[in-house]
Amino acid sequence: MSEEKTNSGNGAGSRRQFLKAAGLTGAAAAAGGSAALGQTLTGVQPKAEELPPNVPDWSRYLGEGVADRPYGKPSKFEANVIRRDVEWLTASRQSSVNFTPWHQLDGILTPNGLCFERHHGGAPDVDPDAHRLMIHGLVDRQLMFSMSDIMRMPRVNRVHFLECAANSGMEWRGPQLNGCQFTHGMIHNVMYTGVPLKVLLNEAGLKPNAKWLLVEGGDASGMNRSLPLEKALDDCLVAFKMNGEALRPEQGYPLRLVVPGWEGNIWVKWLRRIEVGDMPWLAREETSKYTDLMADGRARRYTFFMDAKSVITNPSPQAPLKHRGRNVLTGIAWSGRGAVTRVDVTLDGGKSWQEARIDGPIFERSVSRFYVDFDWQGEELLIQSRCHDSTGYLQPTKSELRKFRGVNSIYHNNGIQTWLVRANGETENVEIT
Amino acid sequence: MSEEKTNSGNGAGSRRQFLKAAGLTGAAAAAGGSAALGQTLTGVQPKAEELPPNVPDWSRYLGEGVADRPYGKPSKFEANVIRRDVEWLTASRQSSVNFTPWHQLDGILTPNGLCFERHHGGAPDVDPDAHRLMIHGLVDRQLMFSMSDIMRMPRVNRVHFLECAANSGMEWRGPQLNGCQFTHGMIHNVMYTGVPLKVLLNEAGLKPNAKWLLVEGGDASGMNRSLPLEKALDDCLVAFKMNGEALRPEQGYPLRLVVPGWEGNIWVKWLRRIEVGDMPWLAREETSKYTDLMADGRARRYTFFMDAKSVITNPSPQAPLKHRGRNVLTGIAWSGRGAVTRVDVTLDGGKSWQEARIDGPIFERSVSRFYVDFDWQGEELLIQSRCHDSTGYLQPTKSELRKFRGVNSIYHNNGIQTWLVRANGETENVEIT
Numbered sequence: 001m002s003e004e005k006t007n008s009g010n011g012a013g014s015r016r017q018f019l020k021a022a023g024l025t026g027a028a029a030a031a032g033g034s035a036a037l038g039q040t041l042t043g044v045q046p047k048a049e050e051l052p053p054n055v056p057d058w059s060r061y062l063g064e065g066v067a068d069r070p071y072g073k074p075s076k077f078e079a080n081v082i083r084r085d086v087e088w089l090t091a092s093r094q095s096s097v098n099f100t101p102w103h104q105l106d107g108i109l110t111p112n113g114l115c116f117e118r119h120h121g122g123a124p125d126v127d128p129d130a131h132r133l134m135i136h137g138l139v140d141r142q143l144m145f146s147m148s149d150i151m152r153m154p155r156v157n158r159v160h161f162l163e164c165a166a167n168s169g170m171e172w173r174g175p176q177l178n179g180c181q182f183t184h185g186m187i188h189n190v191m192y193t194g195v196p197l198k199v200l201l202n203e204a205g206l207k208p209n210a211k212w213l214l215v216e217g218g219d220a221s222g223m224n225r226s227l228p229l230e231k232a233l234d235d236c237l238v239a240f241k242m243n244g245e246a247l248r249p250e251q252g253y254p255l256r257l258v259v260p261g262w263e264g265n266i267w268v269k270w271l272r273r274i275e276v277g278d279m280p281w282l283a284r285e286e287t288s289k290y291t292d293l294m295a296d297g298r299a300r301r302y303t304f305f306m307d308a309k310s311v312i313t314n315p316s317p318q319a320p321l322k323h324r325g326r327n328v329l330t331g332i333a334w335s336g337r338g339a340v341t342r343v344d345v346t347l348d349g350g351k352s353w354q355e356a357r358i359d360g361p362i363f364e365r366s367v368s369r370f371y372v373d374f375d376w377q378g379e380e381l382l383i384q385s386r387c388h389d390s391t392g393y394l395q396p397t398k399s400e401l402r403k404f405r406g407v408n409s410i411y412h413n414n415g416i417q418t419w420l421v422r423a424n425g426e427t428e429n430v431e432i433t
Numbered sequence: 434m435s436e437e438k439t440n441s442g443n444g445a446g447s448r449r450q451f452l453k454a455a456g457l458t459g460a461a462a463a464a465g466g467s468a469a470l471g472q473t474l475t476g477v478q479p480k481a482e483e484l485p486p487n488v489p490d491w492s493r494y495l496g497e498g499v500a501d502r503p504y505g506k507p508s509k510f511e512a513n514v515i516r517r518d519v520e521w522l523t524a525s526r527q528s529s530v531n532f533t534p535w536h537q538l539d540g541i542l543t544p545n546g547l548c549f550e551r552h553h554g555g556a557p558d559v560d561p562d563a564h565r566l567m568i569h570g571l572v573d574r575q576l577m578f579s580m581s582d583i584m585r586m587p588r589v590n591r592v593h594f595l596e597c598a599a600n601s602g603m604e605w606r607g608p609q610l611n612g613c614q615f616t617h618g619m620i621h622n623v624m625y626t627g628v629p630l631k632v633l634l635n636e637a638g639l640k641p642n643a644k645w646l647l648v649e650g651g652d653a654s655g656m657n658r659s660l661p662l663e664k665a666l667d668d669c670l671v672a673f674k675m676n677g678e679a680l681r682p683e684q685g686y687p688l689r690l691v692v693p694g695w696e697g698n699i700w701v702k703w704l705r706r707i708e709v710g711d712m713p714w715l716a717r718e719e720t721s722k723y724t725d726l727m728a729d730g731r732a733r734r735y736t737f738f739m740d741a742k743s744v745i746t747n748p749s750p751q752a753p754l755k756h757r758g759r760n761v762l763t764g765i766a767w768s769g770r771g772a773v774t775r776v777d778v779t780l781d782g783g784k785s786w787q788e789a790r791i792d793g794p795i796f797e798r799s800v801s802r803f804y805v806d807f808d809w810q811g812e813e814l815l816i817q818s819r820c821h822d823s824t825g826y827l828q829p830t831k832s833e834l835r836k837f838r839g840v841n842s843i844y845h846n847n848g849i850q851t852w853l854v855r856a857n858g859e860t861e862n863v864e865i866t
Contacts, residue, residue, distance in 0.1 A: 056563060058703070059651050063555030064683070065526025070515035072546040074504065075686045077561055078679050082503035093498025106626040107590045109677040112544060113505040122496030128510055130489060152759050154806045157540045157793030191793070193539040220495050243676065244542040246511050250497070253508045270491070326585050360590030360624070361794060373587045 074113075080104075083114055084181060089170075094122035095221070097164065099185025102311070102332060103319040108159070108360045108367045110188035112243050117250040118164050118186065118264065121220030126270050128254035131218065133200075133238070137276035140205030147254050150238060153195045158237065158260070159363045161334045163187040163306045165263035165290055165411035171398070172407050175418075175429040178317035183417060183429060187334070189367035192258050194239030197232050201276075209278045215257055218272035225266045225290075226280035226302075227259065235260050238271065261336030261365035262304040263411070265290050295406030306336035308395045309414035310343055310370070310387035321376055321425035329372040333358075335389035340368040342388040347374065349382030349418070349432050356385065364390075381421035382432065398431060507546075513537075516547055517614060522603075527555035528654070530597065532618025535744070535765060536752040541592070541793050541800045543621035545676050550683040551597050551619065551697065554653030559703050561687035564651065566633075566671070570709035573638030580687050583671060586628045591670065591693070592796045594767045596620040596739045598696035598723055598844035604831070605840050608851075608862040611750035616850060616862060620767070622800035625691050627672030630665050634709075642711045648690055651705035658699045658723075659713035660692065664737075668693050671704065694769030694798040695737040696844070698723050728839030739769035741828045742847035743776055743803070743820040754809060754858035762805040766791075768822035773801040775821040780807065782815030782851070782865050789818065797823075814854035815865065831864060 074081065083098040090096040097118040100110055117123065128147045136142040167186035170176045177183055206229070213232050216224040227236070237258035240247060247253040252269025259266050265285060280286070280302070292300035310333035315321045329347075333340045339362055344353040356370035370385065387395040398415030405412075420430040507514065516531040523529035530551040533543055550556065561580045569575040600619035603609045610616055639662070646665050650656040660669070670691035673680060680686040685702025692699050698718055713719070713735070725733040743766035748754045762780075766773045772795055777786040789803035803818065820828040831848030838845075853863040 056559075056651070058557035058559050059653060059655065059705075061557075062527045062653050063552070063557035065555055066516075066518045066529045066531040066550050066552070066683075067526050069550070069556075069683065070517070070531075071507065072516070072548070072550075072681050072683060074545075074679060075561075075682045076558060077686075081678065083499075083505070084503070085499045093500050094495045096499045098499040098503075105677045106588070106674045107624050107677045109542070109624055111676055111678045112507075113502075114678065115505070117499050117502070117505075119496070119499070122498055123502075124491035124494075124496035125509060126491050127489075128508075148756065152756060152761055155539070155761065155792075155804065157802060159794070191540050191542055218489070218492050220492060222492065241539045243544055244538045244540045245514065245544045245547065246507060248505050249508045250499075250502065250505060253510075272492075323581065323585060328585055328588065359588075361592070361796070363794070369590060371588065 081114070083116060086177070086182060095120045097186060099181045100188050101181045101318075102185060102313040103180050103316050105313070106330065106369070108189055108332070108369050109243065110190060112190070112245065112248050112251070115188035115190065115242075115248070115251060116164070116186050119219065119221070119250065119269070120223055123250035124219050124270060125249055126218060126253055131254055131272070133255060133271055133274070135200060135204045135274045135276070137214075138207035138210040138278065139276050140207070141203070143204050145200070147240065150195055150255070151240060153199055155193055155195050156237065157191055157193050158258070159189065159191045159361075159366045160258060160260045161187055161189045161365065161367045162264045162267055163334070163336075165265055165306070168413040168415070168417075169410040171415070171417075172409055172413055175431050178429050180311050180313050180316040180417075181318060184311040186264070187367070189334070190242045191244070192237055192239040193241035194237035194258060197236040197238055197257070200238060200274075201232065204276070206276060210276045211278045212280050214273075214275040214277060214281050214283070215266070215268045215271065216273040216275070217252075217268045218270035223268055223285065224281070224283050225268060225285055226283060227266060229276075231259065231262070231304075261306060263290065263306055266304065290411060292405065292411055293408035295408065303412055306334075307412070307414045308335035308337065308340070308387040308389040308393050309333070310385040310395060311417045312345070312383055312385050312419060315383070315421055315425070315427045316419055317427045317429055320427045321421055324376055324378055327374055327376050329374055329383065331370055331385050332367045333370055333385065333387040334365075334367045335387060335391075335393070336365055337393060338390035339364050340387055341390050343368070343370040344386050344388075345370070345372045346384050347381045350384060353386075378423050380423055382430070383419050383421060384416050386416050399433065514547070516549060519610070519615060528553045530619060532614045533621050534614045534751075535618060535746040536613050536749050538746070539763065539802070541622055541765070541802050542676065543623060545623070545678065545681050545684070548621035548623065548681070548684060549597070549619050552652065552654070552683065552702070553656055556683035557652045557703060558682055559651060559686055564687055564705070566688060566704055566707070568633060568637045568707045568709070571640035571643040571711065572709050573640070574636070576637050578633070580673070583628055583633075583688070584673060586632055588626055588628050589670065590624055590626050591691070592622065592624045592794075592799045593691060593693045594620055594622045594798065594800045595697045595700055596767070596769075598698055598739070601846040601848070601850075602843040604848070604850075605842055605846055608864050611862050613744050613746050613749040613850075614751060617744040619697070620800070622767070623675045624677070625670055625672040626674035627670035627691060630669040630671055630690070633671060633707075634665065637709070639709060643709045644711045645713050647706075647708040647710060647714050647716070648699070648701045648704065649706040649708070650685075650701045651703035656701055656718065657714070657716050658701060658718055659716060659735075660699060662709075664692065664695070694739060696723065696739055699737065723844060725838065725844055726841035728841065736845055739767075740845070740847045741768035741770065741773070741820040741822040741826050742766070743818040743828060744850050745778070745816055745818050745852060748816070748854055748858070748860045749852055750860050750862055753860045754854055757809055757811055760807055760809050762807055762816065764803055764818050765800045766803055766818065766820040767798075767800045768820060768824075768826070769798055770826060771823035772797050773820055774823050776801070776803040777819050777821075778803070778805045779817050780814045783817060786819075811856050813856055815863070816852050816854060817849050819849050832866065
């Protein structure tokens, strides 16, 4: 068998056979793929060592059986498609973040295994049978729900992005990290199944003076935030499934709050308690954190909305251009205020803009996917994307943003991102001033 | 610390504290959750040993850090949510099938790790850098594509179901397997990213007499099928991503054919070769297999479409009713001819039907999710669902189906499924004759 392998792997020999099989002998081979598809697609005819063996091993030997993967995993060739964290960014790994590799994904959904994580006390392993959700405060009936109570209530399915308020936060003072995974990786987009929060609140019965909720998580950080009742009754969900299956532990298993279009920090995970009150709680995470320090030293508070934003995921520093000729530029766009209506792309640093092709379903407060199919002959590019949303808002430049916000902020940086594509295809995080 | 654990686990003590925290002391506790939510939701007040400790460990100790899961996995409490196979069904594990646990899922998407597998030579581990796709036959230019060639062509995103022609095949002669995972688990529903097959065929240039394609896989079974050119030019994709990430090995990594609405066997995985011809090839998988033997001994051939179908996933034999009062009945519906327009549900074996609530996005040739929120007081139920599609077609009963098809068939069984829900909630696969 090892001998067979050697034979099948024999470069010259197998190449001759392969070309024959492919009908690419003689003149055809000379012209070959290049004439066929043109420089713009295949580049040059592959060299012998680049060709597959005439009959690769995977076509000769049985693969894995159906009982070998009760729960499937990605191919071993995809081992570098992972969430990554930045060690110097936080003091501990439990109160930290890792980032979604958008440059390695496509479409509008984030696979559950690659949804970025942000937690303040680590990701706990909550036992769903022991977990309870309590609703109390300004209600007619204080209630306690088990998971099976909640899963017998009317449920809905919604696709929404979750973006950390600090996504792109490191870029306020200029380009810092090389890769959209790090500059824009604190967002994921998932189909949730859950019970409208309104249904649970109606079970409890709201007192006339009810105006705000305190939503609290069951993890060691006891994460809590104040949520306006109006939003809670509008479109919030108490979700127990993501992309069809149970929430992942790091995403709040067995129960999380979904707050469409609002900053991720308020999407409380491991949701255990909802207190109804008549004013906000001024909790730590909405006073000392998750506020926006302005140039004059005052801080914006309760800046819930994630405004329209976009980023080109390919090419990008982690995904440089590798071929001249035909290429696909792609990226993601989203708005916490509504739907993405249009995405513009520039290849020349904003001198000229073209409308990108948005493909795939478009939902409110969801990531949309855009494409520009273009031809590249090795010229230097300055690429940017800008998002228009259904409110008529246009994603601002970073300098426009700084005019109003200064550079003290950490959160809510939705400025236009610039990548420099060099003649050799290498791509870099830069800013045009 | 172990002592703390003991204390926090102290039933009576911690219950008292918990009820106090929950404001459910004294009279409130007596009436308690039940009065609050009514029998129909919570049933009786939980017993002390059912209550969580006042402060569960996951609220007291740090959880996992962000570097612990480069690629995430489900909670350990979800270990029974897996694909399952039926050992006696096939002679070998490599030419076999496993089934998607729809009774444990929700929404319309199947997580990649739970998409049913069906292969004829095992699931190979194909090296994407060595993989090639060849297009030859009645074309102007015979072509060979590397993965990077294909990934530089214009791509689209589409949500489609893939159903094995043999899904529910074991039910032709009457109820056989207890569980929708086994009776209806050979379908999954995924968002694909790929290049329209039309784009690749246009690169090659079709001869005037081109009418059929032979599509061939790179696995050890060399799976091949004849595909009418008209369908290939209509909506077929050469896909490289599913639900945002690369195809899984068992789903054709790095490249598979997507043939919306048609039987799964023709969605060739590990796609390596497309030959263009002027007539079908009469391959093994479209003559001795994947044909429908009629009562008179003749066989239907090239029966590509998967007709409108549905199944109730909850309650079902693997997911019995466990609580009286409010419950959620849910299931999935789909049609290979177009979109699901309506789903009817009966609780009394067809005497009376009600329209189910369809929730979540509706796509052409995709699974849709339906719900009936109902109240159950322990009465015996005979539950069925039936799917209407955009062509006006209504899913038939099994006996209607047998009138035309006899009972020799293995494939294309889209008859209405019946579950019997007993007084104790246990649920069984039955048929009404």
